[in-house]
Amino acid sequence: AQTVTQSQPEMSVQEAETVTLSCTYDTSESNYYLFWYKQPPSRQMILVIRQEAYKQQNATENRFSVNFQKAAKSFSLKISDSQLGDTAMYFCAFMKPWGNQGGKLIFGQGTELSVKP
């Protein structure tokens, strides 16, 4: 069974600075997807960034980037130039590929990020 662990329940960062959120996972699969989702107080999960395990290049979306270390089963999220609107709960998630009972997401317990002015 796959598991996802986020060891930082809470983090804070000053506006405009950089912060890194950690995530580790466990799986015996060789191909899979990893995600970071943001959940603001409105409760709606918003996809931040996606990484395909067979791609060695780390994914980047504007101010968000990941450090994907497949051998170490580590998947951290770096937020650059933090903004007040980044304040939210962040979840790391794992997904097996489609066609193999895939599609369902396995989430970590979340990291609550506060961006301070």
Add this chain to the structure above:
Amino acid sequence: GAGVSQSPRYKVAKRGQDVALRCDPISGHVSLFWYQQALGQGPEFLTYFQNEAQLDKSGLPSDRFFAERPEGSVSTLKIQRTQQEDSAVYLCASSLASGTGGDAFFGQGTRLTVV
């Protein structure tokens, strides 16, 4: 619709009462997922539909939980004889059948409180 819509946003039920939670997925999305999110926790998978077929219900915690999607669009999650441990946010997500990973779009959830 423009996004995944869930109703009601909030539901308070007395213990033992039956509840029904509704999810309207994005038009054309074949896949639909239900998740349960306890307070301060990450969401946990409940069940998955591809069109009207329920392909995976391994996450349903008990036989009091039942989900359906009879016409392959709107889905209803029903909880019979609610218990206090059922209090949680119930999230619905939909995605295109092609599912290249991460295509899941979430609704805002229904917060169920059992008193």
